Amino acid sequence: MAPFPLVQKLSSYLALTTDEVAYLNGLHEPTRKVQRHREIIIAGRRYDCLYILCSGVVFRYKVLPDGKRQVLNLGLPGDFIGIPACLFDVAVNSVSTLTDVVLSPMSFEKLSCLFTQFPRLGAALFWCTACDAAMYGEHLVDLGRRSAYERLAHLILELLARLRAAGLADELSYTLPLTQEFVADLLGLSVPHINRMIRCLREEGLATIEDQHVVVHDLASLSALAGFEEHYLKHRLIPGLL
């Protein structure tokens, strides 16, 4: 049987002991199933736990008073859901499901115990939460300094790399229910414009997004166009962790 996704993720940061693996496996219980297009975390409410995402994809977003929406990131299996939304007095963002998902609640109390009982795991959690900031940084570069066309190309490639790392994508393609509205809200653009950019990518033979299938047809050209460098997604073993 495949290892639990959290185990898989942390394994890229340190060599886990048997005890640690057992403990992490234990965190994947109990589970709760949630259908597609449901809100898991609602901005403004108070929470006392996080969730470990066991399977499926979720997204964190913020809706402005005038109705505009910005999607802030995607959560994949092994990610902690509720960071940072739930860490405040009242949730500062919302989180919804993009697909059907399975998650395991983890109370803040349990999280605190983790740091005492398994300091190495605590260090690893710190490290990988810190690494997430690199993805936010790249997303900021997208929105601030890349054209619509470049953003779309970059998104396709980042998702390919992340999904591949999670074992959820093929060499050059993946399946994900990305509506154009969703992509627009990820990239800070309008739906009609996203539509045109997708067509453009298709006509140039670089990539296609159809139905729920994303296919990269020309990796080199797409990477060059997007200025994609995947260092920021590559994990490093934590130095100095005994």
Place this chain on the structure above:
Amino acid sequence: MAPFPLVQKLSSYLALTTDEVAYLNGLHEPTRKVQRHREIIIAGRRYDCLYILCSGVVFRYKVLPDGKRQVLNLGLPGDFIGIPACLFDVAVNSVSTLTDVVLSPMSFEKLSCLFTQFPRLGAALFWCTACDAAMYGEHLVDLGRRSAYERLAHLILELLARLRAAGLADELSYTLPLTQEFVADLLGLSVPHINRMIRCLREEGLATIEDQHVVVHDLASLSALAGFEEHYLKHRLIPGLL
């Protein structure tokens, strides 16, 4: 004497014991002074430590091949510099000083020891690094869904709140060497446009940015304009931390 900034920051997340305070104080040695406009971390190089920012202001940024720059965030006293840039095989971003600064290096090895020796501090570091993601989220909303005018207003207010929390600002004003080029690169805009927006804010009597002085003249109107809600900057005591 004022407490070290890291102690001050972590105090808002948990009640520190004497031992913990002593340990944190020890982290502020040795110190290294760096002048304004120097690079602390250079993208592409390899690093084996982080830095604790003891005083001054730094910024993390990325420069694209065509020379465009995006500033990703500001580091204030008490922040760890090098997150996430240094956590990769090779630094994924650069960090430079906005003012003269003082910093203390902290090797990765020492960081790992912290988690073992002071698990509560480890949990607190995790928590506050996770909370940083809320700031990235708000920055993403800025770049993705707010107009130039709103972005500028939001930036002014966020900086006011953050600097006040660090004891570095007055009720409605602060001193910071923000050039228009720098603000443009923070907000994903061009220098001439920033110039016009600043003038606009001034003419509307909302705020001024002159020399190195930022003054908010009409907090209520500016907040309404920016859609500024400061929950995401307010720390919560970590629940369940014994």
Place this chain on the structure above:
DNA sequence: CGTCAGGTTGAGGATGATCAACGAATGTGG
């Protein structure tokens, strides 16, 4: 058969970029 979610397309317009100059303040070397 009607509704709804999602996709597609076009016309017109606004926001903000680019390019180019000029001004003011500061500092440097001769």
Place this chain on the structure above:
DNA sequence: CCACATTCGTTGATCATCCTCAACCTGACG
């Protein structure tokens, strides 16, 4: 003390990217 360079701010003209609005299409589903 002056010539000059440099940094930073300011302004205008022009232009491109991308938004808004509006319509229409398709397939799925009750």
